[in-house]
Amino acid sequence: MELIEWIRSGEQVIAIIIRQSVSPAETTFITPDEFNQQIGFVVYPAGGQIQAHSHKPIERYTIGTAETLIVRRGKMEVRLFDDHRSLVAKRILEKGDVLVLVSGGHGFSMLEDTVLLEVKQGPYTGLVEKEHIDDPGE
Helix, strand or coil: CCCEEEEEECCEEEEEEECCCCCCCCCEECCCCCCCCCCEECCCCCCCCCCCCCCCCCCCCCCCCCEEEEEEECEEEEEEECCCCCEEEEEEEECCCEEEECCCEEEEEECCCCEEEEEECCCCCCHHHCCCCCCCCC
16 A cells, blocks of 8 residues: 555646655655645744744635545545546545545545545535536445
8 A cells, every 4th residue: 555645647636645654754745846735844942933924915825625534533445537427546544644626526434434634725615616426326
């Protein structure tokens, strides 16, 4: 099993799976600058400091909704689809795994009682922002 897996359909990146055992020794960013969401590990030694700061208001323009899920508890299957709604991959995610959803579509089946921490642009506007896919895994 790859510790960091890039799931693609041709040149299209569908998702990145970062397994819970990934623990880099130095600061490492996974996503390239052109992605809507920046994902990486920031590593500091004991006693390290981050100077107190705030972030300046910078206008950003994005298309779509970047979404990252962290499995806090449980186990689930993810099904990943390309922009043509074709199934590209199925993977099992467990506690500590991170799923970065980049493009295409996705569906989930919970194999155990599961808690996900979800990070995405907000606010969530309801089902009007979703298009359902015929998912053979449901």
